[in-house]
Amino acid sequence: MKTDFVKRLIEICGSEHVLRSPEAIELYSRCTIPWSRTCGAVALPDNVDQVSRIVQLCNEYGTPVWTFSRGHNWGYGTVLALQQGALILILRRMNRIHEVNEELCYAVVEPGVSQGQLNGYLKSKGFNLWIDCTDSSPDGSLIGNALDKGVGYTPYGDHFGNLCGMEVVLANGQVVTTGGVSKQCPTRHIYQWGVGPCIDGLFAQSSLGIVTKAGLWLMPKPEAFEMFVIGISDPKPLAPVIDAQRKLALRGIISHCHGFNAFLALARSIGYPSHLLDGKQLLDKEVIEQLAAEQGLPPWTFVGGIYGTSRQVRTNKREIAKYLSRLGHLVFIGELSQKSLNRIVEGVRRPGFHGAFYRGLKSFLHLFVDRISTKTIESLLALYPILRGEPNEDILAAAYFKNKERQPKENLDPARDACGLIFFAPILPAIGNEIQVFLQNIERICSSNHFETAVLLIQSNPRTFIVLVPLFFDRTNAEEAERCQRTYDQLCEFLKIHHYQQYRCTTPQMDNILQDNPSYQDFMKKIKLAIDPNHIIAAGRYGV
Template sequence: MSGGISRRELIAIGGAVAGVAAMTPLAHARMLPLDMDRDVFAAAVAELRAIVGEDWVFADEASTISYRKSEIPDLRGEHIPSGAVAPANVAQVQAILAVANRHGLPLWPVSTGHNMGYGMATPASSGQMILDLKRMNRILDFDADLGTILVEPGVTYQQIHDYIADNNLPYWLDVPTVGPIVSMIGNTLERGVGYTPYGDHFFMQCGMEVCLADGTLLKTGMGSIENGNTWQAFKWGYGPYLDGIFTQSNFGVVTKMGMWLMPRPPVYKPFVVRYANVEDIAAATDTVRPFRMNGLIPNGVLMMGALYQLAMFKRRTDIFDGAGAIPEDLIKVEAAQNGLGMWNVYFALYGTDEIIAAVEPILRAAFTASGGEVLTDAEMTGNPWFEHHKTLMRGGMSLEEIGLIRWWGPQGGAVAFAPVAPAKGDQTLAQSALATEIMNSHGFDYSPAYAVGGRELHHIIFLMFDKGDDDSSSRAEQCMAEMITRFGERGWAAYRSSVSTMDLVAQQYGAANREVNARIKQALDPNHIIAPGKQGIA
């Protein structure tokens, strides 16, 4: 866990807190930054108000509730912000950073703050003030010939989707499964994914503006060329490629980002391949991989486990009310009743009728030979899961997967674990077996998905628990720590992590990696005011 409370003297506003046990009842109270005197905090807040106006600084109990909300377990109150400040423009971001440097106020930047499964807007350690960039929400440029866009942090996928529709632009947007309420910048900085051929968001990103801790504004790639016009057209620029060091990092505040959009294809055809048994995941993976490598399947493939799919639209009690994890036989029956397999592989073809007619028989033959049942609109129209993925694979908007968070009821919680493995069948079998063993031993259901990028796959495991029940939260914390540790021992480290496990995951990437990150941090942010603890970087 990052920022262990026993090591620090956290000051809960409205009452002194003696130790860990006393924290639990105050888990939802606001926290001051570590070692910061109350008067210094008040002075910093006053200066922030002078910059952004009274209405855009949130530093009391009531107005900070939405920033403290998160769906991950946090029994010891380790991820409680001190407040939030919401600037309207880059000049205000620079002024806020100056205040933070002067007073030693740590700031946790978010774009839309909906980092669900990873901690929402909450910081890696308590007391940080949320730098909420949602008011900076302009689409600054859209080049209709090149299909490139330049946006500010608060711009949501829904906003871009509407812009494309309103202006009848011949492009598709690639979205994560929670697109309507989240931001292109927040998602891309976390190296998030979507499900069209443009699904690797950081790969499709082109050019950033970053505000460094000292207020310096850096434009990456071609952005600083005088009279330049290729900022959103050419990624690499000249010299060291810097964009990467501002993703999953705390080296700067990203204030603009460019992105490429997919030309709308004349024809689109979605497929699902249904597999009947848990162990079929190996054959499915080995069938998908060559087609992702040679491009015959152009989009980010999702291989969805039955329980992940069921949890989108059902509550646990709809299926099972007994003790322990849901038995496999029961999942199988429930899946079959809903037109689902134990694994459901979603991909699509894009282009012209001729292109699809040439490729489809090749894919059908291979998936059928692997034991899968290949289905498309003809058989699956109206099936809610097929319709959901059909929407995603063409960059449509959906919030249906948020249902997972309510698996255990209205106070449900979910924390994500996403270890990376080579896209090979034996790896998926071994990963699924290990996850099932660990999760079931803690009384949780294994509800998996695999996203196949190309040569690798992200195993997406949502650990669904009951946040209204402390015992369930406590088991969820232990279960997650065990999964990260035991997967790590097998060489399977996570590509991303919740704020509660950033340090644990960072340790698995080795001492040299951490040391270099620490040196860059020291050089760019010597007062450590931007998101200390992010990705394990102090």
């Protein structure tokens, strides 16, 4: 990176916000996937004017620039560019909350605003509004996740679908606001389609511009809320459970349910039991079943939220029970039962008489609670606030499955802490038999490469499920890292053969992501060439 370029970059951002030391370059070149690129420098702009000037500077010097909101895209590429020596922009200093409108239920925020920050702001100001959050870090960006088409848990779980009205910096430094209306237009953040062509979608998973501000729709705090949990003790009824959830979601009774298999649940709570490998490279199924039994984990667990008036919640609970109770062990957790269970979890840990009392109390409770471990109850209860838009790090702990000794008590950062993780993220029709057969093929590919299969099923909308497969590996083991990358490549090839799509992919996979639709790729590249002829902004991102 040229000295003059760096000097002018410092003039824009300030010397303390342009990172060039070997230690900083090494830190920002870390990743959880077995692939690497080394950046040339890291800049942390403070406002849209600085972003615009940086892009113009990159154009002048022909320097590629890749932008990340807060830099937590773990499992896909973290903050790595496709090109060696690229400038990395991290927008975490752009963390202003410009507006919260309680009547119309939206906020206007910058990309550096985190899930935890906006949730805390709404509570501190007494707004009767909830965000929808992911089950990743509270430090994760709201806009960044939305632009990568992330999914949460509440009826507002389609994060990109709940953006409205963007401010975008183009490759020539021009600042554009979407919607075709003036910045003062009162419907700019509440009517998504604007007037004329709707261009907002061009900036999702995109290399066409840098989003520096957006409207975000918020959920009005419901009168009543309960979480439901269904444990599937036999994996055979998985297909009917998926079909039942589709039917319930199409009627608007549930939305964005999440289901996880026992192996993924184990990854959240224990370190990888390498002492049980018995000379092999993956755990026997019997070993996994025994570990799950010790924790009281069924083969599959699904969770979801029920929102509305008290009457609506009561009615919807009856409908959910009608569809799901015959397929597994179904329980509902409201505010009172959640508090009681939390007290029991805390009490069981106490020494002496108090601990014995709470252990006895636990045994007298519902069979579902009695037969699962206290640690598993605690993990399930950690989902309760997430379903209310209150993020925590409990599920993110799974990223440390093969690196538990490096897991801190808080402020988790899998890339910083040398965790090995690739996310394979296809999306399928919400047809139970199709997903069940698909999972059998995924397990076959994983086991042939000596990896266990962890799965998270995410109901992205009533008609589709994301089948998220986290591939855990030991970063200190070069052979295992190579084998993990090979597994991911084979999984991607399986998708291509069977014409399934990925909802998100790793940075090195982006070169291949649009190969099945060359006319679409050609069209997008023509748009790219028209507005970014020097291919400065994130060239090659998602195939463009």
